[in-house]
Each structure stands twice: as structure tokens, then as C-alpha cells.
Amino acid sequence: MTQAALLKTPLHRRHLELNAKMGPFGGYDMPIQYEGIIAEHLATRRASAVFDTCHMGEFLFSGSTVVDDLERLVSCPVASMKVGQCRYGFICNEAGGVLDDQIVYRLGDNEFFMVVNAATQPADYEWLTSHMSDTTSRENLTDATGKIDLQGPAAPKIMQRLMDELVGDMKFYRCKHNRYRGRKILTSRTGYTGELGFEVYCDPDLAVRFFDECLENGAKPAGLGARDTLRLEMGLPLYGHELNAERNPAESGFTRSISNDKEFIGSHRVLDSAAARDALVGLELSSRRAARAGDKVLVPDGAPVGEITSGSYSPCLEKAVALAYVRKDSAALGAMLHIDTGRQHLEAAVVELPFYKEATGRKRMEDYLD
Amino acid sequence: MTPNDRKYSTTHEWVKVDGELAVVGISDHAQEALGDITFLELPKAGTSVEKGTECGVIESVKAASDIYSPIGGEIAEANDALENAPEQVNQSPYDTGWLFKVKGIDHAEIDALMSADDYETFLKEQE
Incomplete structure (x- = not known):
């Protein structure tokens, strides 16, 4: 797809004004980073960051x-x-x-x-x-909806300052309509970072105003680069990496999101435990050197047992982590595996997810309000 | 500001002659394009390098890239301080973020690289 064919979100001009590095994602010209992925990542964990997610459907x-x-x-x-x-x-x-x-x-x-x-x-x-x-x-x-994510332990205070109605009564994975600048806005206590935070949905022009006011209240602008490292530290799947049309979602480990007492399209296969050959595992590498999607995972004697789906340096753990689908019999916690990057073999251990254990997402919001 | 006390390659390394040695690093443009640098694999002292060949790896949050030696010679020293502080390459690409030093250098080979002005022109043409 050429640059000219990329769609623009209502925030596009703002990203250019903020000197964002832009790149194509999901058919849109999106901000990858502003100041830097690590700075934006750490701001989300320690204070707050605001993400343009208007590209979503x-x-x-x-x-x-x-x-x-x-x-x-x-x-x-x-x-x-x-x-x-x-x-x-x-x-x-x-x-x-x-x-x-x-x-x-x-x-x-x-x-x-x-x-x-x-x-x-x-x-x-x-x-x-x-x-x-x-x-x-x-x-x-x-096309008629603007979407902004405000994430981080300081997000509740900013949100309460900006919203006309109460915010503090929202539990994890709850939504409510609020009013912002006198207009209706749908808010939910959700996100893709693991931190306390909100996703908001409103008219596109109001989304631009909300993004600006989050910045004025101390949130750092954050791009898709930090969004990806934040979700990876939480072990959250990204469509096209951990999930795709060939992958049985029962292998992803998100079994809480799969009902076993109803029929849904595909359920005969998803609920058949014999159909799940692999398991999604978290791998902690022995150094800062990262594995990347597509790298082969091997048992230490050399037999291939799976493939990396996402991998990066983790800014909070200060070492490389990765998600991989591996054969179930190689997926036990503590198992030592090798990753073939094409340049060399890296050592990795299967660890419990999430990689990052201090996230505030499920904490009591009142402890983060004035 | 591209320092004019050194030379530049088309693969975005710089070379600064320091007595018998040449110090090699990557340009500000290169570190900016890579983003936050998280890991470096540098050539070991004693290994010989050839102009234009891969001699190491530089990883950022987003991707891994090769490091090319802009000149031939033998590695005299690698900047081991970068192992635990790779961000120095982002923060100070022309000074504390240097990558390695080469001995047995060919001055004519270094002279043939781009000047700071030529490198800036080269960057404009790349846009």
C-alpha cells in the first residue's frame, strides 16, 4: 500500500505537530513513537500516556x-x-x-x-x-467514531478532572456514558497496557479535544511502538501475531474468554481439547537480545517445537521477552528452550504470564483518585 | 549538527582518526532512525574487519540491524560500556556512544569517505 492510500485519523495533524515518527498500521498512517518507545512505555507504567486509537473499528x-x-x-x-x-x-x-x-x-x-x-x-x-x-x-x-486510550496510574485523576460526571465508580471492564465538554462520551475501564485506564469513544472532533486536554493535564503522547511493548509485557495477544484464522484460540490460554456451555461458530473445534496441539507461552530470554516473530523455537537438543509470535526488549524487566506457540509437552513452566534467530541460538525459559507483575489495571480506582 | 572532524559512510557510520587508531560509531541520523537502542553485539578485539562488511548487530526496540565496518583493519577495542548502557548510542552517538576502534588503518581508504557536508547532502538526497 502506498503512503497516499493510507487513511488518516482525526489526530493526524496533531501527530505531525508533535513530530511523531509515522508508519502504516491497519491501513492507517499512525504514530509509532513521539519521544521514544521506552520513555513512552515507562510513562504509561509510572504516570499516564494517551494513545490515538481512532483507527479501530x-x-x-x-x-x-x-x-x-x-x-x-x-x-x-x-x-x-x-x-x-x-x-x-x-x-x-x-x-x-x-x-x-x-x-x-x-x-x-x-x-x-x-x-x-x-x-x-x-x-x-x-x-x-x-x-x-x-x-x-x-x-x-x-468512520463516525473517535477513540482515545488514556492509560496509567495517573489516568483516573486526569479522567475525573475532564469528565462532567463521576469516574471513580467504574470497576475493571465496566463501561458508562459520561459527559465531556457538555457532550456525550462512552467510556470504559479497559485498555491494552495492563494499567489503570480508560478507552473513550466520541465524535471525532471531541476526540481531538480530549487528546489535547490529556496532554495539558500531564499525559505523555504514546505511539503504537509503546502500545506493543506494553501489551507484550502483559502477555496480551495481538491479532496477526498470536491470533489468526488458522490458530485455535484455545491454544492462546485465554480460556476465560471462551464459553464452554454454549454453541458459537467454530465452538465444536475450539472446545475440542484434542484439537489443541500447542500452547502459547511466555519466554524470558537470558539477555537484552530479542527474539522476533517468525524465529524458530527448539528444545536444547535441536528439535523444533514452535515459533515466536512476538518478541522485544522489555523496558520494565530490562531483558528480552517473547511470546511463542510451542508443543504442549515443551510448554511447562521452567522449561529451557532455544530460539534460532537465524544469526545464533538464544536461551530462554518458559515463565508465567504476565511478564510484568506490578500493573495497576485491576487495582481499586479510589486509591488513585484525590 | 554533523561534526566535521570525521568522515562518514553511505551505511551511516562515522570514522574519526585518533593517532594510529580510527574510532567508529553511527551517525545521529542512524540512531534517530533506529530508535531506542537496547542491545549491541560488537566485534571482539583482534578480529579483522573489511570495508563494507558486517561486523556486529545493533538492536532497537523494533528491530535488529547489521553494523558494517566502514573501513578495513583489525579491531583494537570495542566499547564494552555499551553492554549495560546501549542508550549511550542514542544520547551521544558522536562521543561516548562510539562502537569500536580499528588499528592497521589505511588513511587513503578513510580519506575516500564522505565529509560532513557531503554526508548531509547524501542524507537530503535519501529523503
Whole structure:
């Protein structure tokens, strides 16, 4: 795809003004970094950072048949969700491969909001709507919706300063409508960093204003580079790396996001434990030298047992970490494995996820407010 | 500001003659393009290097890249302080972030590299 064909978010001009390094992601020209990936990463862990995530897709589904439809279309339980609750789950194909991962928000008894990845958004919408009852109303809100993530232990204070209504009552993975500058804004206590924080959805012009006001209140602008290292330290999957149309999501370890007491598209395969050959593991390397996606994982005597899906230097652990799918019999905690980078073999140990254990995401928010 | 007390290669290394030795590093442009540097594998003292060949690895958060020797000779010393402080290459690419020193140098080979002005012109043409 050429530069000219890339889409721009409403924040595009702001990124250029902030001297961001830009790069293509999911069809958009996106900020990779501003000051630097490590500085932005550490700011998110220690204070707060704000991310332009307007490239992501948002859908609205409603009607008397919506619960039954979504129950068949996503792997997480839907009918049991309370209004104001969010759930992470997979959209699978008939063979049990992952078309996308998503978060579904229950806005009302029969009204659901769904957030999906940018690159997969058009195909997701086509897949979901073609598998829904005619009686379920659907709307693709992607182009009309601005999305900003405010993340980090200082995020609650900034959020409370900017929102007209209370923020402190929001529990982890809950959403609510708030008012910002007198206008409606959907907020959720979610994110992709592991830290306390929020994702907000509003009109595109209001998203620009929110981003600016987060900066004025001390949040650091952070790009997709830090977003990737932050999610990797938490062991969170990235679509296209840990998840894809050929991969059984039961192997990802996110079994909490897979209901075993309902039928959904692909469930016969996803719920068949014999179909899961591999397990996603966290690997801690012996030095700062990183493994990269595609590197082969071997047992120390040389037989290949899997492949790296994501790898980077971890700014908080100050050593390299990686996620890999390996054969189940090589996936035990403490197992020593080798990684063939094409240049040399690196030593790695299978460790418990998340790599970073001090994240604030699930802490009591009131302890982080004035 | 590109220091004009040294020469530059098309692979973005700099070479500064210091008596019998030549000090080698990467340019400010190169460190900026790489982003936060997290790991370096530098050639060991005593190994011989040839102009334009790979002699090490430099890793940033995003990717791994080769280090090319802009000149031939024998490695006299590598900057071992970078092992625990690779960020020095970002913070001070022309000074404390030097990579290695070469002995047995060919002055004519070094003279043939780009001057600071030529390197800046080269960078503009690359854009």
C-alpha cells in the first residue's frame, strides 16, 4: 500500500505537530513513537500516556434478537453480561480459527457496542452482519467514531478532572456514558497496557479535544511502538501475531474468554481439547537480545517445537521477552528452550504470564483518585 | 549538527582518526532512525574487519540491524560500556556512544569517505 492510500485519523495533524515518527498500521498512517518507545512505555507504567486509537473499528448492534445472534458470533458469554459490562472474546470461523478478537459492551438489555481491530474491521462487519438475524439492527460506527486510550496510574485523576460526571465508580471492564465538554462520551475501564485506564469513544472532533486536554493535564503522547511493548509485557495477544484464522484460540490460554456451555461458530473445534496441539507461552530470554516473530523455537537438543509470535526488549524487566506457540509437552513452566534467530541460538525459559507483575489495571480506582 | 572532524559512510557510520587508531560509531541520523537502542553485539578485539562488511548487530526496540565496518583493519577495542548502557548510542552517538576502534588503518581508504557536508547532502538526497 502506498503512503497516499493510507487513511488518516482525526489526530493526524496533531501527530505531525508533535513530530511523531509515522508508519502504516491497519491501513492507517499512525504514530509509532513521539519521544521514544521506552520513555513512552515507562510513562504509561509510572504516570499516564494517551494513545490515538481512532483507527479501530466500532459497531452497534441492537434489537430483540441481538443477544442470541452475538452469543453465536463471539466466544465469550453474552446473555449473562450485566448492562455496563464489557467482555473480551474471539470471533471465530467455522473451522475454529480466529477472524478477530473483540470487546463487546452491553449498553442496554438489547443494545451492544463492539470494538474490533482496524485491519480486520471491514471483513468483521461483513461476517457478523451476514450471520445475524434480519431483525437485529446493525450500524458500522467506525468512520463516525473517535477513540482515545488514556492509560496509567495517573489516568483516573486526569479522567475525573475532564469528565462532567463521576469516574471513580467504574470497576475493571465496566463501561458508562459520561459527559465531556457538555457532550456525550462512552467510556470504559479497559485498555491494552495492563494499567489503570480508560478507552473513550466520541465524535471525532471531541476526540481531538480530549487528546489535547490529556496532554495539558500531564499525559505523555504514546505511539503504537509503546502500545506493543506494553501489551507484550502483559502477555496480551495481538491479532496477526498470536491470533489468526488458522490458530485455535484455545491454544492462546485465554480460556476465560471462551464459553464452554454454549454453541458459537467454530465452538465444536475450539472446545475440542484434542484439537489443541500447542500452547502459547511466555519466554524470558537470558539477555537484552530479542527474539522476533517468525524465529524458530527448539528444545536444547535441536528439535523444533514452535515459533515466536512476538518478541522485544522489555523496558520494565530490562531483558528480552517473547511470546511463542510451542508443543504442549515443551510448554511447562521452567522449561529451557532455544530460539534460532537465524544469526545464533538464544536461551530462554518458559515463565508465567504476565511478564510484568506490578500493573495497576485491576487495582481499586479510589486509591488513585484525590 | 554533523561534526566535521570525521568522515562518514553511505551505511551511516562515522570514522574519526585518533593517532594510529580510527574510532567508529553511527551517525545521529542512524540512531534517530533506529530508535531506542537496547542491545549491541560488537566485534571482539583482534578480529579483522573489511570495508563494507558486517561486523556486529545493533538492536532497537523494533528491530535488529547489521553494523558494517566502514573501513578495513583489525579491531583494537570495542566499547564494552555499551553492554549495560546501549542508550549511550542514542544520547551521544558522536562521543561516548562510539562502537569500536580499528588499528592497521589505511588513511587513503578513510580519506575516500564522505565529509560532513557531503554526508548531509547524501542524507537530503535519501529523503
